Amino acid sequence: MADIQAASPETASWDVAGYLAYDFRVSQCGPRVAGFLVSRTIGGEECELLNLAVAPEFRRQGIARGLLAALLAEAHRAVFLEVRESNKVARAFYKSMGFQEVTTRKGYYQSPPEAAIVMKFHSC
Numbered sequence: 001m002a003d004i005q006a007a008s009p010e011t012a013s014w015d016v017a018g019y020l021a022y023d024f025r026v027s028q029c030g031p032r033v034a035g036f037l038v039s040r041t042i043g044g045e046e047c048e049l050l051n052l053a054v055a056p057e058f059r060r061q062g063i064a065r066g067l068l069a070a071l072l073a074e075a076h077r078a079v080f081l082e083v084r085e086s087n088k089v090a091r092a093f094y095k096s097m098g099f100q101e102v103t104t105r106k107g108y109y110q111s112p113p114e115a116a117i118v119m120k121f122h123s124c
């Protein structure tokens, strides 16, 4: 997971040991972790997607779609996430999964400074 994060500068770079405090899923290809998704449930009904990344050599093969579909299949009233404004690939991916852009948070990210787009998936 640390290697995938290092190869994914668009996403948050956490100490991966810290993910153990949250819910996380991995997608494996043989012995290798091809991608991961970290989330947390808030107040029992809502969910926040904290991080999602796929190793560059495994991208565009449906791995992120599978990881996120498994999360969305759980009974959350809504799922929220933040994504860097410049991260057009991730924004396109989340839109393809039914997320809508709900607001912009200026100055949300550092290194480099950038606005966040807040996206929401509303379960029916």
Ligand SMILES: CC(C)(COP(=O)(O)OP(=O)(O)OC[C@H]1O[C@@H](n2cnc3c(N)ncnc32)[C@H](O)[C@@H]1OP(=O)(O)O)[C@@H](O)C(=O)NCCC(=O)NCCS
Residues within 6 Å of the ligand: 008, 010, 011, 012, 035, 051, 052, 053, 054, 055, 058, 059, 060, 061, 062, 063, 064, 065, 066, 082, 083, 084, 087, 089, 090, 092, 093, 094, 096
């Ligand atoms: C965003 C990311 C997780 C997508 O992972 P992935 O496994 O390649 O995505 P999938 O193969 O499941 O793609 C599902 C759909 O998302 C969209 N999508 C994915 N990558 C895309 C790209 N490069 N350009 C346009 N649309 C894209 C497409 O609609 C795609 O469906 P299709 O392949 O049938 O056209 C991956 O690019 C990544 O790890 N990026 C770096 C980390 C990051 O930005 N994480 C998000 C942090 S908020």
